[in-house]
Amino acid sequence: MPTSIRSSPAALAAPIVTALLASSAAVSFALWAGSDVIEQSQFAARWTARASFLVFLVAYTASAMARLFPGPVTKALLRRRRQWGLGFALSHTIHLAALITYLSLSGEERPLGVLIGGGLGYALMFAMALTSNDASQRMLGGWWKRLHRLGIHYIWFIFLFSYAGRLADPDRIQIGLVFTPIALAALGLRITARYKSLRRGRAATAG
Numbered sequence: 001m002p003t004s005i006r007s008s009p010a011a012l013a014a015p016i017v018t019a020l021l022a023s024s025a026a027v028s029f030a031l032w033a034g035s036d037v038i039e040q041s042q043f044a045a046r047w048t049a050r051a052s053f054l055v056f057l058v059a060y061t062a063s064a065m066a067r068l069f070p071g072p073v074t075k076a077l078l079r080r081r082r083q084w085g086l087g088f089a090l091s092h093t094i095h096l097a098a099l100i101t102y103l104s105l106s107g108e109e110r111p112l113g114v115l116i117g118g119g120l121g122y123a124l125m126f127a128m129a130l131t132s133n134d135a136s137q138r139m140l141g142g143w144w145k146r147l148h149r150l151g152i153h154y155i156w157f158i159f160l161f162s163y164a165g166r167l168a169d170p171d172r173i174q175i176g177l178v179f180t181p182i183a184l185a186a187l188g189l190r191i192t193a194r195y196k197s198l199r200r201g202r203a204a205t206a207g
Helices: 009-033 037-068 072-079 081-106 112-130 134-140 142-168 173-206
Strands: none
Touching: 009 037, 009 081, 037 072, 037 081, 037 142, 037 173, 072 081, 081 112, 112 142, 134 142, 142 173
């Protein structure tokens, strides 16, 4: 969750507040739509995950968007990428609470592989959130960049794996058809931006 920024407190807080509002809206709608507490918690877990994914996409693609489509909006997103990352950590923690509530109430069990894979994702997310400051960046040196690069790509993979898995479920295939291409498109933006930067670097060297 990189990019140190200097801006007004309101601008710094906006991505985090946006993430909180999105997750709160998801929980509120789940409480309204569910017929009992188990269904309410199930809906809350599902919908907060989707809200978190959308917030995550901003942090994941901010740099690529700024390179490919330079302008005031994309530059502002890039300057606040750290805050969008922290907003994602907040919204996904709300998702975790909703998921734990649902699993506790329903008695549903998840495969060990899912628990390990998801647990690692949360460990990386919290590590990134705790080190999303200039002091940690200076202290960790090169390891800071490795941690955040590994973490953000691993979390992207978890989202992709989760939504792609919906494609095999007739009851949830629509969700897979919507969010799987979005996840792949986000990766495509990063690859395209990276390729553009490499080409520009080679051209500058050749010149």
